[in-house]
Amino acid sequence: LHHMSVRKETHDDNLLHNSSSSGDVDTLQQVLNSGRVRIDCCDSEGTTALMLASAQGHFCCVRILVEAGADVNIRRKSGTTALFFAAEEGHLEIACFLLQSGFDVVTNGGMALFIAAQGNYITIVKTFLEVGCDPNYSMSDGSHSLFVAAQNGHLEVVKILLQNGADDGATPLWISCQMGHASIVRELLLWGANVDEARKDGATPLFKASHKGHTAVVEELLEFDPCLGLLANGETALHAACLFGHQEIAKMLIRAGADVQLPNQVRKKTIVNCISWCFGVCQRARVLLIYASVGQKYKLSIFIIRSVAGETPLQLAEQLGYDSIINLLSKFIQPAKTVSKETIL
Template sequence: MSMKKETPSDVQLHLAAIQGDVQLLGRVLDSGKVHVDSRDKDGMTPLILAAASGHVDCVVELLDQGADPKARRVTGTTALFFAAQGGFLDIVQILLDRGAPVDSSSMDGGTPLFVACQCGHMDVVKELVARGAKVNSHMKDRATPLFIASQNGHFKILLLLLAHGAVPDSRRTDGATPLWIAAQMGHDHVVRQLLKVGASVDAYRYDGATALFKASHKGHSSVVEELLKYQPSLGLLPNGESALHAAALFGHVPIVKRLISAGADLMLRNQDGVTPMQVAQEAKQYAVVEYLSSLLVERVNGTPHKPS
């Protein structure tokens, strides 16, 4: 795509679009000195700029003057992409009515639906889905709209996507599932919903860490609670560690207690032959060491342990 040098009129038109100055916009276009889709070095057209800035009247004026709703930036993003990202529902509707392609994606695979889910714009998500946006589209790294909604804890968007056929266990290239990322981020309500619709509790990322491992490592007690209802693996995971090792290493006493009361083996050795207590000792997590020692003493003395 050859870029002609920008003229003063091009610059003025772009400025008017960014600032939402519809009078100036009209004047520059009427001068006949500039093309309605004049591009800057990034391939930005006035329509893309006006949509990204949320200026409805400028968007309408540009479309009326023949601006191309399909025009893409150098990176592949369209006016609809930016309107969706900004949460400008009225502009999204106008662009779709004027023939903007609903699923036009950027070079990294991002669709308008994907960015609307990422930014939490429920009304835009609703509109795009109603207009036929593909719910299971994905980025180059295979992250889906459901994945990004889960990562950001957008619960209502998650429900909408699931209701429209979003696949719960779609995996990113690194193996991470929506459940995995929600657990890592501590979004317990998202975790609960994904488990309810059948997400695999022990799905793991390429490094062998499961959702329970990540939640135990990060100290997300409420997520651990949700996961434990679905019998996750408490033993050695493909990464050679257990969830209990993760909780011990990072000093999360409530999670250590909860995992043990759920049946985690406190004498379990990881791939290096080390127990959770030794892990805690090395990491100077003395509260964990103290708790585990008291359990061991009780076991030796044969007094029944009541989880406190």
């Protein structure tokens, strides 16, 4: 509960906060009847008794405090309110009561909606939107409710937010691709998200999904005709798939028309990148044999390409002692032929 303190300056203040936090209705009523406490007294972070009761789900205490004059709109230093804490823990009854008790949704509702979306509390999200909480409220770090719902894979919340005008640019699509939430990726694309929207580093949703190995996400993205060519970051999605050994994704990209011979920005071929990276990982270098069993699009062959250091993949494998890869490469290399750097047989 965000380290909310219950220690106050006076004994009665402590009783007020402790009873609200624990749900001790009798003690709470006695303290309030004594007239010796300020009902909205708070700790150094701005925590009130109403916030504590709301966070812990003690509806009776919440009602007693509100009826006794507790301010439902007080915010902690962090900006959080009693409604925020009720929403964070999924306390629907308390959330509705606070809304009915004069809570200012225009000023304070956006943050509560964000935390409800993060927690996948569908009914609370619907309720907040119905009373006017801003679906495009931006948190201090710039994130929106749609982003956090997409990040956590909350499909129904994403749908509800989209239906209510949520719009956070390409960020939700990008994070969904990174996290592997294929159904959310599809939903966002159907609502008009730009399939090729890139981050500042030039990476597109397809590039990130290919890098992470999210096959189902790549499949969804390919239905919306993404760019398969060179991106602003100097790479392609096929480079990303090969670099990290994602064979099925590489096959899918080739079927969709990715150019297996398109060099990246540093003039290394896709297959060379795959080998040089995967050698240091494990036998995933088998991805280099995406030799076009892909729909008969390419002739079965293997590329003999010299690296920047003048070494072929086979020579590099021999130096590193990867016996299984040596055996694999040897089956496809014809030793009688040699080629110079960047030449393809």
